[in-house]
Amino acid sequence: MKKIWLIACMISTSIWAENCPPQEKRTHPDSRFSAVDNTNGAQVRDSVTGLIWMRCVYGQEWDGQQCTGEPIARQFPQAVATVVNAKPWRLPSRDELMAIMDRTCITPTLNKTWFVGDPGRVTWSGTEDDSKEGAWVVHLGNGSVNNLYSKFPLFVRWVR
Numbered sequence: 001m002k003k004i005w006l007i008a009c010m011i012s013t014s015i016w017a018e019n020c021p022p023q024e025k026r027t028h029p030d031s032r033f034s035a036v037d038n039t040n041g042a043q044v045r046d047s048v049t050g051l052i053w054m055r056c057v058y059g060q061e062w063d064g065q066q067c068t069g070e071p072i073a074r075q076f077p078q079a080v081a082t083v084v085n086a087k088p089w090r091l092p093s094r095d096e097l098m099a100i101m102d103r104t105c106i107t108p109t110l111n112k113t114w115f116v117g118d119p120g121r122v123t124w125s126g127t128e129d130d131s132k133e134g135a136w137v138v139h140l141g142n143g144s145v146n147n148l149y150s151k152f153p154l155f156v157r158w159v160r
Contacts, residue, residue, distance in 0.1 A: 028102035033114040040064050044114050049099060051159050054089070057119060058082055058156035067117040076135050076150035079124040083158060091126030092159040094136035094145065101143050108143025122148075123155045 036043035036052055042062035044053045055062050058079075059072030074082065083089045100115075101108040110118050120141030127136040129147035136147050137154060148154070 025104070026102055027104045028100065028111045030111065030113045033111060046100065049096070051092075051096060053092075053100065053115075054158040055115060056117070057123070058158070060117070071119050071121075071155050073153035074124070074156055075153055076124055079154070079156045080126070082156055086158065088160040089158040090160065091124060092157065094125040094127040094138065096159060097123060097125050097138040097140070097157070098143075098145060101138070101140070103143065107141075110140055119155055121155050122152075123157055 032047055033044050034047065035041040036045050040062065041064060042055050044055050045051070046053065056067035056069075057071045058074070060067040060069045062068075079091060083091060100110060102111060109120070118140055120139075122137050122139045125136045125138060129135055134147050134149045136145065138145050140155075140157075
């Protein structure tokens with residue numbers, strides 16, 4: 001079942017588009033986020049939660065205008081390993097990933113000004129599931145949440 005869900009989420013990314021009613025007040029307006037000093041905009045502070053996010057997913061770098069390079073998908077153990085030597089960075093919890101999604105939009109989405117170029121795909125959280133054989137994931141293109149077996153290669157986003 002988890003394999004079917006993953007395939008459906010990957011296919012649905014091309015179908016879903018950000019559709020935010022203009023009359024609705026956004027839950028994640030541009031003013032909620034700001035660039036962290038001395039990072040050339042590579043790090044983004046969420047003024048509501050106080051968390052600092054890497055602007056680009058693992059494998060990409062911020063060049064001052066956009067994320068460049070190819071996102072690198074990792075199985076869960078390798079996703080966890082990406083932050084071992086990058087303290088204070090860590091994988092976000094399931095709830096933290098869900099909290100950066102703008103749910104005002106018909107299809108929940110990341111703020112496109114601050115997280116421009118996000119692949120909008122399934123992303124690992126650091127929240128393991130009860131079986132310890134997988135972890136919770138959030139689809140950053142449509143807001144769906146599920147737990148998946150740890151062997152699927154998915155995207156990684158860092159937070160501190």
